[in-house]
Amino acid sequence: GAVVSQHPSWVICKSGTSVKIECRSLDFQATTMFWYRQFPKQSLMLMATSNEGSKATYEQGVEKDKFLINHASLTLSTLTVTSAHPEDSSFYICSASTSGPTDTQYFGPGTRLTVL
Amino acid sequence: AQSVTQLDSQVPVFEEAPVELRCNYSSSVSVYLFWYVQYPNQGLQLLLKYLSGSTLVKGINGFEAEFNKSQTSFHLRKPSVHISDTAEYFCAVRRRGTGNQFYFGTGTSLTVIP
Numbered sequence: 468g469a470v471v472s473q474h475p476s477w478v479i480c481k482s483g484t485s486v487k488i489e490c491r492s493l494d495f496q497a498t499t500m501f502w503y504r505q506f507p508k509q510s511l512m513l514m515a516t517s518n519e520g521s522k523a524t525y526e527q528g529v530e531k532d533k534f535l536i537n538h539a540s541l542t543l544s545t546l547t548v549t550s551a552h553p554e555d556s557s558f559y560i561c562s563a564s565t566s567g568p569t570d571t572q573y574f575g576p577g578t579r580l581t582v583l
Numbered sequence: 584a585q586s587v588t589q590l591d592s593q594v595p596v597f598e599e600a601p602v603e604l605r606c607n608y609s610s611s612v613s614v615y616l617f618w619y620v621q622y623p624n625q626g627l628q629l630l631l632k633y634l635s636g637s638t639l640v641k642g643i644n645g646f647e648a649e650f651n652k653s654q655t656s657f658h659l660r661k662p663s664v665h666i667s668d669t670a671e672y673f674c675a676v677r678r679r680g681t682g683n684q685f686y687f688g689t690g691t692s693l694t695v696i697p
Contacts, residue, residue, distance in 0.1 A: 473626075501684070510673060510687045511627075560626055562685075572677075572685055574619070574627040 469495050471563050473575035480551055481583055488546045488578045490561030496541035497563035501572065502534070505558040517544050551582040586610075587674050589688035596664055597696050604659040604691045606674030614676040616657040617685070618648055621671045630672075633657065644668070669695045 470493040480486050490500055499518050503511040515531075517523040517538035525531045533555075535547040544563075548555055558579050562572040590605045608614065615634050619627040631642025638650040648659045657674060674688040 471626075508692075510689045511685075513684055513686070516684060558624075562627075571617075571629060571632060573629075576626040577624070579624070 469493075469563075469571075469573040471497075471561065471573045471575040473559075473561055473578050475578060476576065477579040477581075479581045479583065482552050483550055485547055485549045486551055486580060488548075488559055488561075488580075490544045490546070490563065490575050492542045492563040492573070495563075495565055497544075497565060498541065499564050500538055500544040501562045501564075502536060502544075502546050503560045503562070505560060505577075507558075511560060514546075548580065551580070553582045556580055556582045587676055587686055587688035589672075589674055589691050591691050592689065593692045593694070595694045595696055598666055599663045601662050602660065602664050602668075602693065604672050604674075604693065606657045606659065606688060608655050608657065608674075608676050610655075610676060610678065613679045615679060616648075616650060617675040617677070618642065618646070618657070618659050619673045619675060620644075621673065621690075623670075627673065630659070664693075664695045666695050666697060669693060 472491045474489045502514045505511045513526050514529045515523045515525045517536050519538050519541050523536040538544040558577050560577040562574045564572045586609050588607045596602045617632045618630040620630050621627050630646050631640045633640045633650045641647045646661050672691045675685045677685050
């Protein structure tokens with residue numbers, strides 16, 4: 468089946484620094500990638516949708532200047548958390564899908580971000 | 584707009600007993616329906632999906648779900664659970680047509696008791 472990887476799997480950083488998370492589709496070309504945020508014991512909340520070569524579409528309430536998304540190729544999307552603060556600590560999960568109305572989203576294993 | 588309701592936040596069940604995890608959705612348009620499982624500190628794994636055709640869908644690990652359009656439900660079932668089924672289960676919908684966004688329910692924590 469389709470495989471999506473994320474790197475790093477976990478990261479600890481100081482408040483005020485920026486952190487970049489990579490999402491890669493390993494064996495297929497993903498025209499669309501999604502970024503989710505999950506707080507402990509809660510569901511996934513869609514943050515943004517990114518299509519290769521175009522600007523990401525952010526969900527309401529998500530700061531686009533804080534969560535920078537780049538989808539430079541059909542196999543790579545990055546999420547950069549800028550000037551991270553402790554309240555940004557969370558589990559970030561990406562997913563990827565190919566084109567087509569019935570295509571399944573394939574999820575990455577997630578990245579645990581802890582901001583001290 | 585779409586919304587997904589998982590009525591039970593926690594479901595404890597004894598090993599080898601049957602289980603049903605409930606999911607209801609509301610949408611102004613037709614949707615595709617999915618169930619995902621999440622083990623601790625891991626991403627989501629697709630259990631099964633309903634796109635069209637037969638309303639009874641069989642997935643991995645012995646799970647199945649039935650789409651009921653009149654009741655707008657997509658309940659997940661397994662006739663006999665194992666310890667390894669202990670995990671968080673998420674129901675999700677995606678609109679037919681434009682866009683590919685998923686909308687998730689709040690999740691059901693299934694705990695299998697030995």
